[in-house]
Amino acid sequence: MHKEDKNYIEIWGDNVKLRDLLLSMVLCIVFALGGYILAPGDAPQPLILGLIGGVIGFIISSILIKPKRRITVLGEEDK
Amino acid sequence: MDTAIIIQMILASMGGALLYTLIGIAPGTDETAVLAPVTIALALVGVSPYVILAFFIAAIVAKKLTDSIPVAVAGIPGGVMAAPMVEHAMILKQHGMPDVSIKKMSSGSVIGTIVSIPASFLIAKLILPYADTISSYAGLIFFLGAVFLALMAKNKLLSLLIIVPFALLIQGLRHLYWGLDIIPEDSTVFVSFFLGITIGPIAFSLFSLLSKKHRNSLPGLGNKEITLKKSKKEKGFPNPFKILTNKESATSALGSLIGTVTFFLSPVGMTVFLGEFLTRHIKDPVQRASRAISTMDGLTNASYISGTLVPLIAIGLPLSPMAIGPAAGLFNAPPVFTPEHNIHHILSMGEIMTATIIGAVIAIVITFYITIKYASQICAFVFKYIPHEALIGLFAGLVVMLAYMDAGWINILGTLVVALVSGLLYKNGVNYGVMFMVLYAAPWLLGLFM
Numbered sequence: 001m002h003k004e005d006k007n008y009i010e011i012w013g014d015n016v017k018l019r020d021l022l023l024s025m026v027l028c029i030v031f032a033l034g035g036y037i038l039a040p041g042d043a044p045q046p047l048i049l050g051l052i053g054g055v056i057g058f059i060i061s062s063i064l065i066k067p068k069r070r071i072t073v074l075g076e077e078d079k
Numbered sequence: 080m081d082t083a084i085i086i087q088m089i090l091a092s093m094g095g096a097l098l099y100t101l102i103g104i105a106p107g108t109d110e111t112a113v114l115a116p117v118t119i120a121l122a123l124v125g126v127s128p129y130v131i132l133a134f135f136i137a138a139i140v141a142k143k144l145t146d147s148i149p150v151a152v153a154g155i156p157g158g159v160m161a162a163p164m165v166e167h168a169m170i171l172k173q174h175g176m177p178d179v180s181i182k183k184m185s186s187g188s189v190i191g192t193i194v195s196i197p198a199s200f201l202i203a204k205l206i207l208p209y210a211d212t213i214s215s216y217a218g219l220i221f222f223l224g225a226v227f228l229a230l231m232a233k234n235k236l237l238s239l240l241i242i243v244p245f246a247l248l249i250q251g252l253r254h255l256y257w258g259l260d261i262i263p264e265d266s267t268v269f270v271s272f273f274l275g276i277t278i279g280p281i282a283f284s285l286f287s288l289l290s291k292k293h294r295n296s297l298p299g300l301g302n303k304e305i306t307l308k309k310s311k312k313e314k315g316f317p318n319p320f321k322i323l324t325n326k327e328s329a330t331s332a333l334g335s336l337i338g339t340v341t342f343f344l345s346p347v348g349m350t351v352f353l354g355e356f357l358t359r360h361i362k363d364p365v366q367r368a369s370r371a372i373s374t375m376d377g378l379t380n381a382s383y384i385s386g387t388l389v390p391l392i393a394i395g396l397p398l399s400p401m402a403i404g405p406a407a408g409l410f411n412a413p414p415v416f417t418p419e420h421n422i423h424h425i426l427s428m429g430e431i432m433t434a435t436i437i438g439a440v441i442a443i444v445i446t447f448y449i450t451i452k453y454a455s456q457i458c459a460f461v462f463k464y465i466p467h468e469a470l471i472g473l474f475a476g477l478v479v480m481l482a483y484m485d486a487g488w489i490n491i492l493g494t495l496v497v498a499l500v501s502g503l504l505y506k507n508g509v510n511y512g513v514m515f516m517v518l519y520a521a522p523w524l525l526g527l528f529m
Binding site (some may be wrong): 006007008009010011014015016017018020021023024025026027028029031032033035036037044046047048050051053054055057058061062065066067068069070071072073074 | 123281300306467
């Protein structure tokens with residue numbers, strides 16, 4: 001696929017694709033809230049599992065979603 | 080303090096420094112949104128207050144050191160505070176010296192840190208005798224703070240007009256939760272409203288996109304173009320005083336000192352004002368830009384540190400824009416920290432000093448070294464592998480979870496209401512500071528009507 005998407009929007013200082021943003025938000029919210037609600041122990045265990053859940057959501061999103069940036073490197077040696 | 084705590088503080092500082100070195104580079108990350116939730120979460124999880132303070136100081140020093148890097152290499156501010164520096168950094172970039180600007184900015188940051196820590200302790204000592212008087216008028220002071228910040232905001236009239244209605248929204252939701260027996264009468268909802276205000280602008284933008292008409296009116300954007308320049312290899316451990324000229328060191332130190340004294344004012348405002356004021360007389364554009372960025376970076380760092388430390392040491396109430404925003408978790412993370420029982424009350428002055436110094440020294444050593452040596456490589460990594468969507472998603476996840484923790488399902492919607500109202504106000508020129516002050520002043524303010 002060489003045709004570039006031209007339907008990104010700018011939020012919080014960088015370009016995002018709405019569908020990807022929705023996916024990442026759903027993933028992070030489900031994992032964070034899921035970790036919190038499903039934690040078997042007492043406080044602070046739910047919070048810890050919730051935080052871990054949020055980070056898992058973040059990692060999965062980072063793997064699934066491609067950043068919308070094109071980087072040109074200027075310099076002595078090219079990669 | 081025993082050895083185990085000190086080791087934990089060192090480890091936490093290292094973790095904070097590394098984590099916020101990366102976050103600092105990510106474009107557009109707002110200081111409050113990235114620092115406050117993590118600090119609050121650490122407090123609620125039950126991490127020792129010594130460790131939290133060391134972590135926080137390391138994080139803020141690291142974040143301030145690195146958020147200017149993308150300004151220098153790509154002309155994109157890495158945070159709200161780096162925005163005023165873009166113009167000057169672009170001048171150096173046009174002259175083909177992005178690596179010079181990174182070095183100058185980071186060195187300015189280091190000077191800012193070194194100047195502001197002792198100066199903050201000195202100022203705190205001067206205020207200390209009046210602390211009890213100040214804290215007995217907390218509600219009134221927060222209200223006056225809101226008025227004061229409203230008069231400095233972009234939209235002064237709107238900022239003044241919304242003080243009481245916004246307090247009504249916050250107290251209204253709290254009374255609703257009490258009335259429905261969702262939370263007990265002796266507890267209150269704070270963290271989720273605070274985060275609601277913080278994510279307000281993003282939440283508002285996202286909800287506006289639900290309107291098809293609005294969506295179609297937006298220009299479709301392609302990939303963000305970013306040009307990176309490879310920096311030259313640096314040998315040995317960098318010395319900030321060798322990187323800056325004597326004049327640059329002196330102006331940074333002076334700027335940092337003024338930034339420390341004016342801890343209760345808006346850091347962005349002071350940075351723009353002083354950065355321009357102290358360098359206006361220099362004719363050569365390159366010299367002027369390089370003096371301006373080293374001074375500005377020192378000043379932002381200094382005003383951040385003093386804005387945290389002075390209220391923390393002297394008063395125990397978040398009475399500065401910094402303390403009420405990014406550092407809020409150190410003052411108020413109920414039920415662990417409350418305005419009557421927080422790091423100010425738990426730690427002695429000497430202990431606060433120890434934690435601060437551990438955090439700052441570790442962050443400077445790790446981050447300054449990494450920044451000077453690998454600035455362009457880190458930028459390339461962050462830009463290439465960390466999608467912006469994932470960052471926004473992570474914050475959304477944290478906010479929703481903390482809202483649920485505060486008062487159950489209904490509070491996810493309550494927080495959304497606070498976020499949308501704040502976002503609308505923010506877009507119309509009411510700054511964060513006003514809304515945060517109102518959040519603190521709300522119980523007192525509405526108590527006047529009873």
